Amino acid sequence: MIRCLAALLLASGTLAAQVPEGFDVADTPGDAGGSVVASWKQLPNEDASVTYVVSVSRSKDGPWEEASRFPATGGFKSDAPKYFWFWSSNREEHFVEIPAFEPGEGEKGPIEIWVRLEVVTPSATAATAPLSATPRPNWWNWPKTNVFVFICLFGVATFYLIRRARRDPNLFIRRIPGLDAMEEAIGRATEMGKPILYLNGLDGMSSISTIASTCILGQVARRVASYDTQISVPCYDPVVMSVCQEVMREAFYSSGRPDSYRPESAFFVTNDQFGYVAAVDGIMMREKPAACFYFGFYYAESLLLAETGGTTGAIQIAGTDSVTQLPFFIASCDYTLIGEELYAASAYLSREPIQLGSLVAQDWGKIAVLGVLLLGTLASLARLDFFKHLLATF
Amino acid sequence: MTILGAWIAVGLTLFMFSFLYKDNPFYKFGESLYVGIALGYSLVRLWYQTWIDKVWEVLKSDASGKWWVLLPVAIGLLLLTRFVPKVSWLSRWAFAFLIGYGSGMAIPAILTTSIVKQAEATAKPLVSMPDKSEAAKKSVDGAKAAWDKAKAAEPTETDAVRATRIRYEEARSRTEYTFVTAYRDLTTLAIFIGVFSVLFYFFFSIEHKGPVRIFSRIGILFLMIYFGASYGNTAMGRFSLLYGRVLTLKKFGGGDYYYSTGILVVVMIGVLTALHFKNRGKEERA
Amino acid sequence: MIHLKRTVPLAIAFLSGIILMLQYFIPHPASETVLQYSQDWLTTIAYVAMLLGVGSLLQSHSLKIRRQVPGWGYSAVALITFGLTVLAGFHGKEDGPGGPLNWIYENLLNQMSATMFSILGFFIASAAFRAFRARSLESTLLLLAAVIIMLGQVPVGAHLPVIPEAAAWILAVQTTAAKRAIMFGVALGSIATALRVIFGIERAYLGGE
Numbered sequence: 001m002i003r004c005l006a007a008l009l010l011a012s013g014t015l016a017a018q019v020p021e022g023f024d025v026a027d028t029p030g031d032a033g034g035s036v037v038a039s040w041k042q043l044p045n046e047d048a049s050v051t052y053v054v055s056v057s058r059s060k061d062g063p064w065e066e067a068s069r070f071p072a073t074g075g076f077k078s079d080a081p082k083y084f085w086f087w088s089s090n091r092e093e094h095f096v097e098i099p100a101f102e103p104g105e106g107e108k109g110p111i112e113i114w115v116r117l118e119v120v121t122p123s124a125t126a127a128t129a130p131l132s133a134t135p136r137p138n139w140w141n142w143p144k145t146n147v148f149v150f151i152c153l154f155g156v157a158t159f160y161l162i163r164r165a166r167r168d169p170n171l172f173i174r175r176i177p178g179l180d181a182m183e184e185a186i187g188r189a190t191e192m193g194k195p196i197l198y199l200n201g202l203d204g205m206s207s208i209s210t211i212a213s214t215c216i217l218g219q220v221a222r223r224v225a226s227y228d229t230q231i232s233v234p235c236y237d238p239v240v241m242s243v244c245q246e247v248m249r250e251a252f253y254s255s256g257r258p259d260s261y262r263p264e265s266a267f268f269v270t271n272d273q274f275g276y277v278a279a280v281d282g283i284m285m286r287e288k289p290a291a292c293f294y295f296g297f298y299y300a301e302s303l304l305l306a307e308t309g310g311t312t313g314a315i316q317i318a319g320t321d322s323v324t325q326l327p328f329f330i331a332s333c334d335y336t337l338i339g340e341e342l343y344a345a346s347a348y349l350s351r352e353p354i355q356l357g358s359l360v361a362q363d364w365g366k367i368a369v370l371g372v373l374l375l376g377t378l379a380s381l382a383r384l385d386f387f388k389h390l391l392a393t394f
Numbered sequence: 395m396t397i398l399g400a401w402i403a404v405g406l407t408l409f410m411f412s413f414l415y416k417d418n419p420f421y422k423f424g425e426s427l428y429v430g431i432a433l434g435y436s437l438v439r440l441w442y443q444t445w446i447d448k449v450w451e452v453l454k455s456d457a458s459g460k461w462w463v464l465l466p467v468a469i470g471l472l473l474l475t476r477f478v479p480k481v482s483w484l485s486r487w488a489f490a491f492l493i494g495y496g497s498g499m500a501i502p503a504i505l506t507t508s509i510v511k512q513a514e515a516t517a518k519p520l521v522s523m524p525d526k527s528e529a530a531k532k533s534v535d536g537a538k539a540a541w542d543k544a545k546a547a548e549p550t551e552t553d554a555v556r557a558t559r560i561r562y563e564e565a566r567s568r569t570e571y572t573f574v575t576a577y578r579d580l581t582t583l584a585i586f587i588g589v590f591s592v593l594f595y596f597f598f599s600i601e602h603k604g605p606v607r608i609f610s611r612i613g614i615l616f617l618m619i620y621f622g623a624s625y626g627n628t629a630m631g632r633f634s635l636l637y638g639r640v641l642t643l644k645k646f647g648g649g650d651y652y653y654s655t656g657i658l659v660v661v662m663i664g665v666l667t668a669l670h671f672k673n674r675g676k677e678e679r680a
Numbered sequence: 681m682i683h684l685k686r687t688v689p690l691a692i693a694f695l696s697g698i699i700l701m702l703q704y705f706i707p708h709p710a711s712e713t714v715l716q717y718s719q720d721w722l723t724t725i726a727y728v729a730m731l732l733g734v735g736s737l738l739q740s741h742s743l744k745i746r747r748q749v750p751g752w753g754y755s756a757v758a759l760i761t762f763g764l765t766v767l768a769g770f771h772g773k774e775d776g777p778g779g780p781l782n783w784i785y786e787n788l789l790n791q792m793s794a795t796m797f798s799i800l801g802f803f804i805a806s807a808a809f810r811a812f813r814a815r816s817l818e819s820t821l822l823l824l825a826a827v828i829i830m831l832g833q834v835p836v837g838a839h840l841p842v843i844p845e846a847a848a849w850i851l852a853v854q855t856t857a858a859k860r861a862i863m864f865g866v867a868l869g870s871i872a873t874a875l876r877v878i879f880g881i882e883r884a885y886l887g888g889e
Contacts, residue, residue: 140705147505205885239488270433281425338862340862365871369593381521423754437766438768440730486886486887497693497877502705588861622826625804637801
C-alpha cells in the first residue's frame with residue numbers, strides 16, 4: 001500500500017522531500033553592489049504545483065523574512081539576460097535577485113545576506129541549508145562586453161587603415177558634389193567681394209558634429225586665406241567661438257597670410273536658439289553673403305536660416321547629422337551633405353592620408369554592418385538566435 | 395498678463411514678424427533686444443543654478459571632497475585666458491577636456507543606440523514561420539472570443555469592434571500564414587532592402603559602378619521618399635505654431651487690452667511706408 | 681613649451697575620453713560618481729565659458745559704438761538690455777514668479793522666441809513651393825511623399841481612397857529604412873571622429889604652435 005502510494009507520488013512528480021541541486025547564493029554579476037542572486041537547478045518534473053519560497057536573514061539562524069515566492073513555471077535565469085546572458089543552460093536554472101540590506105544603527109555596509117530556499121508542494125515542504133553572500137560592486141558589466149568588443153574592432157580597423165593610407169595615400173574617394181561646390185562658392189565670394197558666412201550649428205564643443213564642423217572650417221579658412229576673401233563665423237557657444245578662432249588663425253598662418261587673419265571674424269552672438277537665429281538672419285540680410293555654409297547639428301531653426309540665406313541669393317551648402325533637419329536643408333539649400341558625408345568632408349577637402357584612412361574604416365564598418373544584417377536575417381530565418389544575442393544591449 | 399505686458403508682447407511679436415517684409419528698424423531693434431535679454435537671462439540663471447548651487451553652497455558646506463568643485467572652476471578660468479594673448483594657449487587644455495569628454499561619452503552611447511539596437515531591429519526573418527505552440531493557440535482563441543463578444547454587443551463595426559478584429563487577425567497571423575503575415579513580411583523585406591541600398595549610397599571608397607550603382611540609386615529613391623515624408627510630417631506642426639501666435643495677437647487685440655494689435659499694426663505700417671518712400675527718394679537722388 | 685601647448689592638451693583629451701568611455705562599462709559606484717562629477721563640472725565650465733561670451737559680446741558691440749559704424753544704436757540697445765536684464769536678475773535673491781526677471785522672460789523673451797519659431801509656418805510653405813517640383817524621378821518622389829503624408833494628417837485625407845494606408849506604409853517602411861541607414865552611417869562617422877580625437881590623430885582644435 002505504502003509502496004503504491006510512493007509510486008503514485010513519484011509518478012505525479014509531487015514527491016516533495018526533494019531539495020533542488022546546485023543551490024547557490026552569490027553577488028549579482030555586473031552591478032553596483034545593490035543585490036545578491038540565489039540560483040538553483042530546476043527539479044525534475046517540476047510543475048505549477050511546486051512553489052519556491054526564498055527567505056532572507058541577517059544571520060544564519062534567522063529571523064527569516066520572505067523575500068520572494070513564485071511557482072516553478074517561472075523565475076528562470078533565461079528571463080534575466082542582463083545578468084546571465086543567453087547561455088542555453090539558463091533555461092534550466094531558477095534565480096531570484098535579493099536587494100541588499102540597508103545598514104541599520106551602528107552598522108556599516110555592505111551587509112552579508114543569508115538566504116534559505118523552501119520547496120513547497122501540496123503535500124510537503126523541504127528547505128535547503130542557508131547560504132550567504134555579500135553584495136559587492138563590480139568593475140565590469142559583462143553583458144555590455146559585445147559593445148566594447150565592437151569598439152575595439154572598429155578602433156583597430158581604423159588605426160590599421162590609417163597606417164595603410166600613410167604608406168599608400170592614393171585612395172579612391174567618390175565625388176561628393178556638395179564639397180566640390182565649396183571651392184566654387186569660395187571663388188564666387190571672392191569675385192563678388194562679398195563675405196562667406198559659416199555656421200557651426202547649435203551644439204557645444206563636446207558634440208562630435210561640432211568637432212567635425214570646426215575641422216571643415218579649417219579647410220575652408222585655408223582657401224579663404226589664399227583667396228583673401230572675408231569670412232564671418234557667428235557662434236552659438238563661446239567655447240566653439242574660441243576653437244574657431246584658433247582653427248582659423250592656424251589656417252591663415254599656414255597659408256602664409258597671417259596679416260589677413262582677423263580674430264573678430266569668429267564672434268559670439270547669444271546662446272538662445274531663436275536669439276541666435278534672429279541675429280544671424282539679420283546678418284544675412286544686411287551683409288548679403290555670397291556663400292552660406294551650415295555644418296554641424298541643427299534643430300528647428302535650420303529652415304529659418306536656410307530660407308533667409310536663400311532670399312539673399314547666396315549659394316548654400318549644408319551638412320548635418322541631424323536626421324530630422326535634413327529634409328529642410330535638402331529643400332532650401334543648393335547642396336546638402338547627408339549624415340555621414342559631414343564626417344567625410346574634412347577628409348575629402350584635405351586629402352590627408354590620416355583622414356582618408358579613417359574614411360575607409362567607416363566603409364569597412366558599413367560592410368561589417370551589412371554582413372551582420374545579412375547573416376542575422378538568415379540566422380533568424382533558421383531560428384538561430386546567435387546574432388540576436390550578439391546584438392543584445394542592456 | 396498686464397496691459398503693459400500685453401502691449402510689449404504684441405509689439406515685439408509684430409517687430410519680429412516684420413522680418414518677413416524685409417530688414418527694417420523694427421526688426422533690428424527686436425533682434426538687438428533679443429540678443430541682449432537672452433544673454434542676460436542665461437547669465438543670471440546659470441549664476442544661481444550653477445555658481446551658487448553647485449560651487450558656492452558646496453564650498454560653504456562641510457561636505458567631504460568639497461574642494462573638487464574648484465577643479466571645473468580652474469578649467470573654466472583656463473578658458474578666460476583667451477583675453478590675455480600671451481597665455482591664451484592655456485585655453486587649449488580646457489578645449490581638450492571638453493572635446494575628450496564629449497568624444498568618450500559619445501562612443502559607447504552612439505554604438506549602442508545607433509548601430510547595435512538598429513541592427514537588432516533590422517535583422518528579422520524575412521519570412522515568418524507559423525508559431526504552433528500552445529501559448530500561441532491560446533492567444534488566438536482568446537482574441538477570437540473577445541472579437542465574437544464585441545460583435546455580439548454591437549450591430550455595426552464600431553472602432554472598438556474593429557480593434558478586437560485587428561487583434562484577432564494579428565494573433566492569427568502568428569499561427570498561420572495569412573494576408574497580415576504576408577504584409578508584415580513585405581514590410582520587413584522592404585525595410586531590409588531600404589537599409590541595404592541606402593548604406594550602399596554612403597560608400598565613399600568604392601566606385602559607384604555596376605551593382606553598387608544600382609543599389610545606390612535605389613537608396614537615393616528611398617532617401618527622397620523619406621525626406622518628402624519627413625517634411626510633410628513636420629509641416630502641420632509648424633503651421634500650428636503660427637496659429638498660436640495669431641491667436642495671441644487676436645487675444646491682445648481686443649478691447650480689454652485697448653486694441654493693441656490693431657494700433658501697433660497701423661503705426662508700424664505707417665512708419666515702414668514712410669521709410670520706404672524716404673529711402674526711395676534717397677535712391678532716386680543718388 | 682611645445683609640450684605644454686600640444687602634448688598636455690592631447691594627454692588631457694586622451695585621459696578624459698578614455699575614462700568617460702570606460703565609465704559606460706563599469707557599474708561600480710566609483711564610475712557613477714565620475715559620471716555625476718563630470719556632468720556637474722560641465723555645467724560649471726559652461727558658466728565660466730559664458731563670461732567668455734559676455735566678454736566677446738561687450739567687445740564687439742562697444743567697438744561698433746566707439747567707431748559709430750552705421751547701426752551702432754542697435755549695439756547700444758543690446759548692451760543696455762543685457763545690463764538691465766542682469767540687474768533685474770541680481771536685484772535680490774533668486775527671482776521667482778512675479779519678479780522682474782520673470783516678467784522679462786514672460787513678456788519679452790518668450791514672446792520673441794515663440795514668434796521666431798512661428799515664422800517657420802511661412803518658411804515651410806515657401807520652401808515647399810520652391811523645392812517641390814516634379815523635375816526628375818527623385819524630386820517627384822519627394823513631392824508625392826510629402827503630399828501623401830500631409831493628406832494623411834488632415835480629416836479630408838481619411839475619406840480619400842488609399843491615402844491613409846499609403847501614408848502609414850511610407851512612415852512605417854520608407855522612413856524607418858532610410859532613417860536607420862543614415863543612423864548607421866552617422867554613428868560610424870561619429871565614432872571614427874571621436875576615436876581620432878581621443879587618440880590625438882585629429883588635432884585641428886588645438887590650432888598651431
